Amino acid sequence: MHQPYYKDDLTATYLLPWVRLRSSKDYFRMAAILDGYPSIRQTYNLVPSLLAQIEDYVSGDYQDLFLNLSRRPAGDLNPDERRFLLKWMRESPRFPRVQASQRYLQLASRPETEVFTTEDLRDLQVWFNLAWCDPQWVDTDPKLSALKAKDRHFSEEEKHSLLDLQLGMMSKVIPKYRELADRGQIELTFSPYHHPILPLLCHSDTARTAIPDIALPDPRFSHQEDADRQIELGKAACERLLGRQPQGMWPSELAVGESVARLAVRSGISWFLADEDVLARSLDVHLGRDGDGCPHQPDLLYTPYTMDREGGQVGVVFRDGALSNLIGFDYQRMHAIEAVRDFMGRLHRIRDSQGDRDFLVTIALDGENPWDFYARDGHDFLNTLYTELEKDDSIITTTISD
Numbered sequence: 328m329h330q331p332y333y334k335d336d337l338t339a340t341y342l343l344p345w346v347r348l349r350s351s352k353d354y355f356r357m358a359a360i361l362d363g364y365p366s367i368r369q370t371y372n373l374v375p376s377l378l379a380q381i382e383d384y385v386s387g388d389y390q391d392l393f394l395n396l397s398r399r400p401a402g403d404l405n406p407d408e409r410r411f412l413l414k415w416m417r418e419s420p421r422f423p424r425v426q427a428s429q430r431y432l433q434l435a436s437r438p439e440t441e442v443f444t445t446e447d448l449r450d451l452q453v454w455f456n457l458a459w460c461d462p463q464w465v466d467t468d469p470k471l472s473a474l475k476a477k478d479r480h481f482s483e484e485e486k487h488s489l490l491d492l493q494l495g496m497m498s499k500v501i502p503k504y505r506e507l508a509d510r511g512q513i514e515l516t517f518s519p520y521h522h523p524i525l526p527l528l529c530h531s532d533t534a535r536t537a538i539p540d541i542a543l544p545d546p547r548f549s550h551q552e553d554a555d556r557q558i559e560l561g562k563a564a565c566e567r568l569l570g571r572q573p574q575g576m577w578p579s580e581l582a583v584g585e586s587v588a589r590l591a592v593r594s595g596i597s598w599f600l601a602d603e604d605v606l607a608r609s610l611d612v613h614l615g616r617d618g619d620g621c622p623h624q625p626d627l628l629y630t631p632y633t634m635d636r637e638g639g640q641v642g643v644v645f646r647d648g649a650l651s652n653l654i655g656f657d658y659q660r661m662h663a664i665e666a667v668r669d670f671m672g673r674l675h676r677i678r679d680s681q682g683d684r685d686f687l688v689t690i691a692l693d694g695e696n697p698w699d700f701y702a703r704d705g706h707d708f709l710n711t712l713y714t715e716l717e718k719d720d721s722i723i724t725t726t727i728s729d
Contacts, residue, residue, distance in 0.1 A: 328354055328694040329374040329579075331522055334389065344393035346380040348459035350497045352704065353695040354381075356461045358503045360706075361512060364713040368724045370514040371504060371694065372577040375564035376521050382568060384497045397456055397490060400483055401449035412448060413439050416455040422699060424458040430479040431458055446480065453481045456489055460496075462703050468492070505570055514726035516575035517565040519557035525578055528554040529586035536584060551586070558594045574728045575599065577691070581646075588634050591641040598642030598727055600691055603628055606645040620649055621676050629677065629686035631727075644727055646691040650674075655692040659700040663707035671715050678721055689727070 333343040341347075361367055383389045393416070396408055404412065417435045418425050425435050431454035434447060443451075457465070457474055465471040470488055474481065507513040519525060526533040531548040534541050558576070565573045574597040578587055583601045591599050606628065607614045615623045622628050632643045650673060658666035677688055698705035716724055 328357070328372065328377060329518065329522055330377040330380065332376045332380065334380065334383065338390065339388065340390040340392060341380070341383075341394075342392055344391060346377060347384060347391060347394065347493060347497065348456070349695050350381060350384075350500050351456075351460045351464075351493045353461070353698060354500045355496055355503055356463065357694055358500075358507055358513070360709055360713070361507060363710075364717055365512065366717050366724075367713050368512055368514075368726055368729075370516060370575065370726050371507075372516045372518060372575075373504065373565065373569065374518045374522050374579075375561045375568075378501065378564055378568045381497055381500055384494065385501075394490065397452045398487065401452060402445045404448060409443070409448065412451060413443060416451055418455070418458070422458075423702065424699070424704070427462070428454055428458065428475070428478055430454060449483070449486065450479050450481055453486050453489060456493060460489075460493070463706055464496070501568055508569065508571060514575065514728050515565065515569050515571060515573055516577055516727075517561045517573045518577045518579050519554070520560035520564060521557060522579045523554070523557055524580060524582045525554050525557070525587050525590065526582055526584040528557070529590075533584055533586065551590075554586070554590055555593070558590060558596075562594065562596075581605075585636075588636045588641060588643075592634075592637045592639040596641065598631070598644060600689070600727075601643055601645050603645050603648045606632075616649065619676050620673055621680060625677060625680050625686065626684060629681070629688055631687055642727075644687065644689045646689045650688070651690050651692045654690070655697045658708060659697065663702070663711045666708055667711045667715055670712065671719070674722055687725075 330346050330349065333341050333346065335342055358371065361369065384391075396404075396412060397416075399408065417439075420426065420432055420435050425431050430450055434443075434451050434454065437443075453474065457471070460471060465475050470492065474485060474489060477485075504513070504515060508515050526536075527548070529549065529551045531543055534543060561576075562573060565571070576591060576594075576596050576599045578599055578601070581600065581602050583599070583605055587599065603614055603622075610627065612624065612627065614628060617623065628645060628647065632645075634641050634643055650670070653666075653670065653673075658670070661669070674688065677686060680686075701708055716722060
């Protein structure tokens with residue numbers, strides 16, 4: 328779960344609304360859904376800059392540009408504010424959340440040059456925010472479901488009620504992750520505080536490890552102390568806000584290298600995550616796959632590693648990029664049952680290749696972005712997947728530290 332820092336600290340104003348909107352749609356429900364599947368165990372990575380922004384909203388110590396313009400009475404919007412609303416609060420009609428409302432789809436599809444009445448603008452203020460509410464929450468909350476059914480002709484009072492509910496949802500996010508961790512169902516991990524690319528902080532020349540002919544700035548940037556500080560701040564924020572010291576780290580954008588391994592050892596974490604392509608390059612092997620998508624050398628990918636660096640050790644797990652990307656980018660185009668059947672079949676083929684060994688299949692991906700393109704924001708897929716995993720005795724879900 329990751330967001331950059333959107334707050335202008337000089338004015339205490341959030342310039343973009345994604346922390347608030349993602350909290351309404353993704354962050355709470357991605358944890359809460361596990362209440363229905365007590366034997367499913369997962370690892371959640373919460374970027375500290377995201378946690379800090381959620382804390383801001385809960386404390387009320389902020390202004391939110393998009394929220395302020397959503398709360399403004401539609402009839403009081405000046406010409407610049409009307410233009411802002413039409414430019415930034417009308418999302419692309421290709422999003423399922425826009426298509427779910429006939430009124431929002433109509434407003435989003437009209438040319439910006441058309442005349443928009445005060446009622447049009449108020450309906451747009453409502454739908455831009457309502458569309459970002461978790462669909463299951465909308466269906467079970469009487470106020471939200473009434474707004475969805477009404478679809479248009481909203482009042483200012485209804486608009487403010489919706490926005491208050493959104494902010495109320497934000498207060499539930501961090502406690503929910505704490506609750507799941509306290510009962511041992513999830514492991515909580517962290518990233519460097521502001522989600523920086525760690526190897527580039529240590530030295531910008533490391534970019535040439537991946538792209539030898541890349542053009543780099545001159546003079547070179549080299550501040551390892553910044554990287555150390557980002558990890559230190561990230562761990563401290565996780566401990567303060569989530570109530571536990573994290574054992575694992577998700578390096579921002581999975582950017583790793585020798586500098587990250589050394590930083591990890593010095594920081595005292597137990598393990599960090601990397602991609603299977605990094606493993607292949609590190610071992611100088613080709614992790615090709617057969618026609619069913621299984622690696623030719625599964626024992627190399629499906630095992631945790633230990634690195635000895637700087638007089639210490641740190642664990643490394645490498646994600647299965649193919650399985651992770653199927654969830655992230657491909658299964659959204661399939662019916663939930665067909666997608667889960669394909670996914671479970673791939674896991675079974677991996678299991679069949681393990682013999683008398685134990686395989687750890689690491690599936691790691693964005694926790695918020697994929698669901699924008701799934702039917703019902705991914706609820707059908709996730710519920711079907713967790714149901715199949717729970718009843719399959721040959722596959723055990725676990726956390727990395729365990």
